Amino acid sequence: MGSKSNFNVERAERRVGRRLSSVWLVPIVAIAIGVWMAYDTVTSRGELITLEVARAEGIEAGKTLVKAKDVAVGRVESVRLADNFDYAIIDIRMYRDTDRMLNSDSLFWVEKPRIGAGGVSGLGTLLSGTYIQLEPGTADDRQTQFVALDAPPVTPAGQKGIRIQLESESAQQVGIGDPVLYRGYTVGRVEQVTFDPGTQTMQHQLFIEAPYHRLVTDDVRFWMHSGAQLDLSSQGAQVNIGSLESLISGGITFASLSDNAGAEPVENMSRFVLYANQEAAEQARFTQVIHYVVLLEDSVRGLNKGAPVEYRGVRVGTVEEVPFHGMEGSADSLLDMKIPVLIRFEPERVNADVTAASLATWEANLEALFSEGLRASLRAGNLLTGALFVDLNLYPDESYQGVANTHGYTVFPSVTNSFTQLDQKLTALLDSxxxxxxxxxxxxxxxxxxxxxxxxxxxxxxxxQLNRLLTQASTQELPGALVNALNELEQTLSGYSADAPAYSELTRSIERLHSILRELEPLSETLRDNPSALFFDARIPRDPKVGSQ
Incomplete structure (x- = not known):
């Protein structure tokens, strides 16, 4: 029993643990902040997009901002040239939550000071520096590659209205940003002006703002508008001056030239013709016309294309070509040759409801009037400019040879105008x-x-001599002496007034003289009958005897 237990006795040892020094806290915090900043930078960055620009003027990497509504939404990271050196490529890092701005219809342009038809813009960049303006689109698709516009868009994004396509044979002076006018009021702008090599025509895109887009109906006409127009025609001299903007840059105007109450508004991107002026636009309304050739013996100097054809002062047609090259002369001799002029009769100026069937009736009626004396002649419309027009009138005494046709056109009979007769009279007067x-x-x-x-x-x-006489001293004193004499005469006459004593004494003297004259009246009668009574005794006649014979 006295067995002995065996125990493993281990000795406890005291060890001192190693503690982290506070010196390492600073770099650990710095690393943590760096990691957080890197994470925040990565997570806060938006899309990286590329923008093609024709010139990178004022664009600096790391400084130039991209703004939308004056709010920074991105920054330029780098600027480089394209491989073919035709344009510059700008890499832009957009900010977070700007992805929905990058659509296929988003627009970019470089904002800088500009002077154009619409005025001065971009003056704020003189202080803030050049920046890139972004106008977000509304399309559903996303895009990261864009081409910058050369100038800011004429129409703001989201503007309500319609766009119209115009076609013309010449650009004249229409530019991007020029106004579109309706009765002199600006209702839109020209957005694009391009040339189509295939059709060799100019294409214009207009934007008409709401609510004025309802004015564009299917019967409107568009024509060029200049700020100042001087028209010297057979109708006289007319001067039209528009607004200051149209005076500087011109523009396009439109209006409905007919009384069509059933006109309907047009759809977006509808096409119209752009006419050179209002007269050309009005002429386009008349589609039912009858062409005639007038053979004139008079000089056609002053008769131009577009001149009116009138019947007793009412316009019924238009001159189309002077001289008309679609036919040859009417004689072999140049001196006997008549000048052909192509005119068109427009019945729609008289009656708006003209159809193809009624047009034939008009033509037959006109040919019937030829036999009754309907003739064409040249008249002066403006003595100042010498412009002429074709006048239609009845000359019953004129002979008629029947309807004549030449080169597919009916010949409208003509007579010599009064100007030729006047010219002959003036020639005779000059000879005299x-x-x-x-x-x-x-x-x-x-x-x-x-x-x-x-x-x-x-x-x-x-x-x-009269001047020397008037300058003498005695002559100059004469008015004064005359005034004194008149004053003395006035004083003298004042003493013989009715209240003056001298006047009373003169009256009594006249009365006494009158009494004496009455007393001397018998003596005068005696002397008249017997003049010797003054020296001898007067004979006393005997008394008459009664009953004496």
């Missing part, structure tokens, strides 16, 4: 003036002028 002996007339006029000079010399000498 040439026969006058102006030498004798000039000699007579010379002698008359010499005599007139002598008379004028005498008048001049007389005026000098």
């Amino acid at each position: 003036l040439n026969s006058v002996k102006f030498a004798e007339f000039i000699d007579t006029a010379t002698s008359t002028l010499a005599y007139s000079e002598e008379v004028l010399g005498g008048i001049h000498a007389t005026s000098e």
